[in-house]
Amino acid sequence: MHIHKYEKIWLIFGLTTLLIFLSVLGVSAFYLGNQPPSCLATINPEKVDTTKPFNKPGLKKVKGKAWDYELVFVASAFNYNPGEIEVPKGAKVKVIATTKDVIHGFEVAGTNINMMLEPGFISEFETTFDKTGEFLIVCNEYCGAGHHMMTSKIKVVES
Amino acid sequence: MKTAALKTVDRRDGKLAMAHFYVAFIALALGGLAGLLQTLVRSGKFELPAGIGYYQILTVHGVVLGLVLTTFFIMGFQLAAVSKTSGTLTNRQRLIGWIGFWLMTAGTLMAAAMILLNKASVLYTFYAPLQAHALFYIGLTLVIVGSWLDGAAIIMAYARWRKANPGKPSPLLTFMSLVNTILWIVATIGVASTVLIQLLPWSLGLVDRVDVLVSRTLFWYFGHPLVYFWLLPAYMAWYVVIPKVIGGKIFSDSLARMSFILFLLFSIPVGFHHQLTEPGIDPAWKFLQVILTFLVIIPSLMTAFSLFATFESYGRSKGATGLFGWVKVLPWEDARFTVPFIGMLSFIPAGAGGIINASHQLNQVVHNTIWITGHFHLTLATAVILTFFGITYWLVPHLTGRTLTKALNKLAIIQAVFWAVGMTFMSGAMHAAGLLGAPRRSSYSEYGGAAQAAEWIPYQVAQAIGGSILFLGIILMLYIFINLAFFAPKGEEEFPVGETSEKAEKTPMVFENWKLWLGITVLLILFAYTIPFIDMIENAPIGSKGYKLW
Numbered sequence: 258m259h260i261h262k263y264e265k266i267w268l269i270f271g272l273t274t275l276l277i278f279l280s281v282l283g284v285s286a287f288y289l290g291n292q293p294p295s296c297l298a299t300i301n302p303e304k305v306d307t308t309k310p311f312n313k314p315g316l317k318k319v320k321g322k323a324w325d326y327e328l329v330f331v332a333s334a335f336n337y338n339p340g341e342i343e344v345p346k347g348a349k350v351k352v353i354a355t356t357k358d359v360i361h362g363f364e365v366a367g368t369n370i371n372m373m374l375e376p377g378f379i380s381e382f383e384t385t386f387d388k389t390g391e392f393l394i395v396c397n398e399y400c401g402a403g404h405h406m407m408t409s410k411i412k413v414v415e416s
Numbered sequence: 417m418k419t420a421a422l423k424t425v426d427r428r429d430g431k432l433a434m435a436h437f438y439v440a441f442i443a444l445a446l447g448g449l450a451g452l453l454q455t456l457v458r459s460g461k462f463e464l465p466a467g468i469g470y471y472q473i474l475t476v477h478g479v480v481l482g483l484v485l486t487t488f489f490i491m492g493f494q495l496a497a498v499s500k501t502s503g504t505l506t507n508r509q510r511l512i513g514w515i516g517f518w519l520m521t522a523g524t525l526m527a528a529a530m531i532l533l534n535k536a537s538v539l540y541t542f543y544a545p546l547q548a549h550a551l552f553y554i555g556l557t558l559v560i561v562g563s564w565l566d567g568a569a570i571i572m573a574y575a576r577w578r579k580a581n582p583g584k585p586s587p588l589l590t591f592m593s594l595v596n597t598i599l600w601i602v603a604t605i606g607v608a609s610t611v612l613i614q615l616l617p618w619s620l621g622l623v624d625r626v627d628v629l630v631s632r633t634l635f636w637y638f639g640h641p642l643v644y645f646w647l648l649p650a651y652m653a654w655y656v657v658i659p660k661v662i663g664g665k666i667f668s669d670s671l672a673r674m675s676f677i678l679f680l681l682f683s684i685p686v687g688f689h690h691q692l693t694e695p696g697i698d699p700a701w702k703f704l705q706v707i708l709t710f711l712v713i714i715p716s717l718m719t720a721f722s723l724f725a726t727f728e729s730y731g732r733s734k735g736a737t738g739l740f741g742w743v744k745v746l747p748w749e750d751a752r753f754t755v756p757f758i759g760m761l762s763f764i765p766a767g768a769g770g771i772i773n774a775s776h777q778l779n780q781v782v783h784n785t786i787w788i789t790g791h792f793h794l795t796l797a798t799a800v801i802l803t804f805f806g807i808t809y810w811l812v813p814h815l816t817g818r819t820l821t822k823a824l825n826k827l828a829i830i831q832a833v834f835w836a837v838g839m840t841f842m843s844g845a846m847h848a849a850g851l852l853g854a855p856r857r858s859s860y861s862e863y864g865g866a867a868q869a870a871e872w873i874p875y876q877v878a879q880a881i882g883g884s885i886l887f888l889g890i891i892l893m894l895y896i897f898i899n900l901a902f903f904a905p906k907g908e909e910e911f912p913v914g915e916t917s918e919k920a921e922k923t924p925m926v927f928e929n930w931k932l933w934l935g936i937t938v939l940l941i942l943f944a945y946t947i948p949f950i951d952m953i954e955n956a957p958i959g960s961k962g963y964k965l966w
Contacts, residue, residue, distance in 0.1 A: 279707055286703055295702065334965050364855065367852070375695060375696065377628065399546075
């Protein structure tokens with residue numbers, strides 16, 4: 258099949274940029290470890306309140322791990338527990354969250370923390386809070402009549 | 417088939433296509449009104465009367481525009497295109513088409529009744545464990561089964577043409593309709609499986625629990641090819657109809673077929689890019705599907721090249737000189753060209769946004785923010801829908817034996833300008849607010865007076881301004897449609913079917929080898945989904961009971 262010379266140039270240019278782009282994504286994912294939240298751990302959604310670490314939502318300092326703190330959230334229609342939390346600036350934090358009922362979103366506006374919470378699964382994301390200030394947590398997956406009222410807050414304070 | 421290209425579509429086939437269009441434009445009216453109300457509510461200056469819920473009208477908007485308008489319009493258009501290019505449907509084919517139409521209509525009414533009774537405010541993605549009334553799921557099933565029957569009529573018409581013309585490549589519009597029908601059937605197997613095997617028995621109380629991740633995965637196995645099912649009919653018009661409208665030739669028949677085959681191969685095994693931020697799926701499998709997602713860029717680049725090559729060749733044949741002299745000689749006063757052309761332009765930012773959304777890491781910044789809503793209002797609600805409007809302007813009068821008058825043609829161009837302006841406001845503001853973190857699918861909220869949420873509100877006011885302009889555009893469109901269907905002067909309107917450039921080479925027969933293309937399609941799907949799907953089932957948590965939280 259004949260392909261016009263200009264079209265060949267156009268496609269070669271397009272494919273080259275595509276390859277470069279995908280290589281950047283691949284290096285970022287597999288070499289630098291920038292993977293989207295993909296925790297494989299499961300949980301019984303009806304026993305969240307009695308399952309560690311969700312029996313004690315909130316911030317907890319940990320030792321001997323690659324992160325300094327664990328920040329545990331439990332979502333249910335239509336709120337997050339805790340409803341507000343302080344985090345020291347510069348701390349390396351692993352956010353761990355799950356839902357007790359339907360699917361919820363967990364998005365910290367103005368940051369890269371954005372993950373789905375699905376019944377039966379635990380969602381995790383490691384991050385460092387570099388800026389002080391108040392960051393709004395919103396549910397960004399429709400969960401029912403009170404979906405837009407579902408919110409929490411992270412206050413990043415000078416340590 | 418030179419003589420067939422001059423014929424009008426048979427009246428009986430025209431009636432079948434028009435029946436589809438009536439439902440599609442009723443859906444446009446209802447869904448458009450729902451969309452207007454949503455933008456007004458989100459501006460914070462308006463509340464819904466009579467206890468109507470925001471999420472109820474959001475469900476109406478998504479279901480009637482995303483599923484009903486699109487499926488009815490596309491099937492109507494494809495049936496007309498096949499009848500035009502491969503000859504009048506047989507009585508049997510037409511009967512199957514009618515049964516399909518009535519099943520789809522009955523299903524739509526069932527689902528609509530459940531939404532209006534507030535028994536199914538689950539949005540058009542109906543994610544479990546939110547549980548709608550069983551009749552909602554049965555209604556959606558009927559819509560899909562009905563569309564399969566429409567598809568069967570198209571496949572039978574294709575098979576009949578091939579049998580009558582051995583060794584010849586099928587007419588291009590028939591070939592493209594067939595590819596889109598196959599894409600649709602392969603894709604809808606996913607959503608039909610989750611609805612019939614998981615959600616329906618669960619909503620009827622036959623089983624207690626549902627596997628949420630499996631259901632979502634089956635939904636998105638369908639959800640991404642769904643957008644290509646919307647897009648390919650627009651590409652049919654861009655590749656085949658527009659060259660004829662402007663008086664030019666199709667740049668290359670073979671490359672057009674090749675790009676359609678590539679869309680068939682690469683639009684299905686890619687659903688994970690809608691699930692990038694969710695737990696339970698290994699990130700390596702997500703990445704593999706990200707790569708497959710990006711392979712559709714190849715046929716998209718081919719399409720862009722082919723369209724502009726057609727425009728430029730035509731312009732130069734009219735004596736245009738200079739690098740961009742050909743732009744001036746294009747028929748800008750012709751709505752059949754200008755309206756879809758505005759759609760094509762919107763596809764440039766829309767495609768760029770799509771690349772961001774499907775990127776393994778960038779997605780995290782915009783996932784489920786209103787940026788996404790802004791994105792698909794450029795793809796579906798501008799590029800695709802303006803092209804569908806552009807098709808309406810010649811197809812409806814062609815089928816009803818009327819003409820697009822000068823006045824209606826002018827109104828059609830004004831309609832597209834309204835659309836472009838309204839969408840620039842609405843989609844632009846959605847993209848901007850999304851980058852600041854504003855969530856999608858959310859009613860007006862000040863989030864307890866949070867400073868970040870206050871930044872989003874001016875953008876929501878801009879969305880309401882854009883939404884209002886768009887609604888005026890919808891009223892204009894309905895006025896034009898009703899005129900073309902019932903009142904415009906009698907006459908003959910052309911069904912423009914482009915011819916291939918004399919310089920193009922003969923079309924190879926390999927494109928008609930369905931064993932080969934279906935085989936590769938199935939292999940790619942198995943490659944992308946088998947292992948992660950087995951993982952999901954083997955490591956499944958306890959299932960979820962149903963919730964009605966609206």
